[in-house]
Amino acid sequence: MTTIAIIGAGSGLGAAVARRFGAEGFAVALISRNQGRLDALAEELGKEGVHAKGFTADVRNPASISSALEQATETLGPIEVLQYSPLPQKDFMRPVLETTPADLVGPIEFSIYGPVAAVHQVVPGMRFLGENRGTILFVNGGSAVKPGRNVTGTSVAFAGQAAYAELLHEVLGEEGIQVSQLIIGGRIIAGDPEKDPDVLAGILWDLHTRRDRFRYQVSED
DSSP, X not given: OXXXXXXXXXXXXXXXXXXXXXXXXXXXXXXXXXXHHHHHHHHHHHHTTOOEEEEEOOTTXXXXXXXXXXXXXXXXXXXXXXXXXXXXXXXXXXXXXXXXXXXXXHHHIIIIIHHHHHHHHHHHHHXXXXXXXXXXXXXXXXXXXXXXXXXXXXXXXXXXXXXXXHHHHHHHHTTTOEXXXXXXOXXXXXXXXTTOHHXXXXXXXXXXXXXXXXXXXXXXX
C-alpha cells in the first residue's frame, strides 16, 4: 500500500481527497497543526473504510513538516502522492500599501519554505517507486495567477509557489514524477457544480492519474 500525504488536511477538501484516494486503495496521512482534529477526521474516515492517520506539523516550520512526512512513511508506507493545500491565515491578506516587509514573512514561510521542505522529503521515495508513480499536487487560490490588491501576502507568496511548482513540473517530469497545480477561484462551496469538495477531489485524482497537464483552473472569481 502506498500513501497520499495531505498537508493542510481538514473536513472540507482534505477529507474529500482522502475519501477519493482512499477508495482507490491509498493509505492517507493527514497533516495539520491540531492533533485532536486530525484524530477525529481519521476516525471518521476509518468508519468509511479509509485507512488514515493524523500527523502534526506547522507548515511555517520546515523541520516539523519533514518530521511528519517521515513518520507518515514509516507508519503507513511510501508516499506516492503529496498534496500541499493548507489554508492561508487571514492576517496574510493586507492591502498592498499597508503591507510591510514583516507582513510578508509569514506568507513566504507558509507558501514557499513549507512546500520546499515537503518536496525535499518526499522526492527520494517517489524516485524509488519508479517512473509514472509519484505526484506532487499544489492547491492555490486565484491570487496565484491573478494578484489581488487587497490580498498582498497571498498574492506574492502564491506567485512564488506557482513558479516553484512549474519549475518542479519541468525538472521532475523528466524523471516521471508528475507535478500539477489546481487553482480554485473564490471559496470552495459544497454542492457547487464546479467547486464542491468532491468535484475538486476528482480533479486532483485525474491530475494524478492522467499526468497530462501542469495547471487546472476552476473559476476565476
